[in-house]
Amino acid sequence: MGLHLNLSLHKLPFMLVGVAFIATSSIVNAGQSELGPRVTIPESSGDKCILPASEMRRRHPDLLKHDRIQTLREGLRANADGSMLDGSLKQCVNCHAIKSDDKYVRIDNNEHFCVSCHKYAAVSIDCFQCHRDIPEGSSNFHALSGTKKHYGNVLPGVYTLTNKDVANIAPEVRSDDN
Amino acid sequence: MTINIDDKNNENQVEESSRRNFIFGSVAAAGLTIAPGVMLYQTAGARSLSDFSLSEKASSNVRWGMLVDTTKQVDWNKCVEACNKEHGLNNETHSRDDQKTQYIRVVNVKNKGTGYSMSLPVMCQHCENAPCVDVCPTGASMKRADGIVLVDRHRCIGCRYCMMACPYKARSFVHEVLTDQTENTPRGKGCVESCNMCVNRIDNGQLPACVEASEGAIIFGDLNDPQSDISQLLAKHGSRQIRADLKLNPGVHYQGI
Ligand code: SF4
Ligand code: SF4
Secondary structure, eight states, X not given: OOOOOOOOGGGHHHHHHHHHHXXXXXXXXXXXXXXXXXXXXXXXOSSOOSSOHHHXXXXXXXXXXXXXXXIIITOOOSOTTOOOOOOSHHHHHHHHOOEETTEEOOTTSTTSHHHHHHHHHTOOOOXXXXXXXXXXXXXXXXXXXXXXXXXXXXXXTTSOOOHHHHHHHHHHHHOSOO | OEEETTOTTOTTOOOHHHHHHHHHGGGGGGOOOOOTTOOOOOOOOSSOGGGSOTTSXXXXXOOEEEEEETTSOOOHHHHHHHHHHHHTOSOOSSSOGGGSOOXXXXXXXXXXXXXXEEEEEEEOOOOTTOHXXXXXXXXXXXXOTTSOEEEOTTTOOOOOHHHHHOTTOOOEEOOSOOOSOOSSSOOOTTOEEOOOTTHHHHXXXXXXXXXXXXXXXXXXXXXXXXXXXXXXXXXXXXXXXXXXXXXOOOSEEEEOO
């Protein structure tokens, strides 16, 4: 079934309060690193993504929707300049797959790239009920670093999620065009 | 993967003559068959698959189609196997055999009167006027500009209207949670699926898997291009479409049925 970003909107105010709380406490306890839950954003292996990381964090749901219309419904599978950046989800998976003990971690594992953040944000995705969650080892396959980078606590300045951003994102996420 | 119509235990058994009429329709008496052994020569086509770029949208100037020569002594099960491998099918663990997904089946038919029997591969016929597209309430069942009929699983709600509408029984429903899909064919529980003419391969300049496995018994090409191999063969030898009486104008043509 579709990519339903069930961003529980009624939870958003709490999340924002949470962010504000963390922000306040971080001023009080500046320098402390053990505040609140940590989000571990695994490092990817490709050279670069289609947008800077900060943009990808915010806009990837819209990009995925856009790309799936291009690839599936219109049959367009590469960039206009001919470069082979496949718009299908497999390209995302190929770069962002995480290895643990030399094996790719699957979608039921909290270390999976997508899960690592979505679990924290309470956003349930069902992309991987149909899509393959790990690389297949095809020719499009990139070498994987499998290393992890800790971004520390979710603090203003690392993630700049403002009320305005939420207002901007939410209508797109809720749009019926899925 | 094989439907044997003569199987007495088959609860779906249809009386032979009516099944034959069901499949071959009212044009059955036209008697247009090509002699066994007529070779389907590979002629120089105008535009080949590799002329199409990954960065081009599917275009309605093209209509992809297939021509199946059933007079060739080919083990059609090889095509079924190739299809299953390409799309990662047959990985259900809880479903009954008749629930498992089939993109392509081998149908055996026998004329009880004359004893003549034959088998033919039947996949989604990629109808021009596709009933599965007409009935879909969500726009999930769709026809691409180049004539390939597919299910957009992002929109499919699993209502299965399209399965009922399809006269070729080409569609399957996934009844259970799947894992380990192939990266090119996402598929999962609650969605309907069918042969997509290996759209992932076509967009990549490759032939569909069953065409490759058919040892030349299935010809793939552009029906809109009079210079293509398939158009030339159709112009020269003619063809039959299954249930042509329904006027769905399938993109899959047959010779020898
Ligand atoms: S054969 Fe069936 S599934 Fe395929 S296009 Fe025709 S109606 Fe649709
Ligand atoms: S099962 Fe899916 S593709 Fe078929 S008619 Fe219903 S929504 Fe459309």
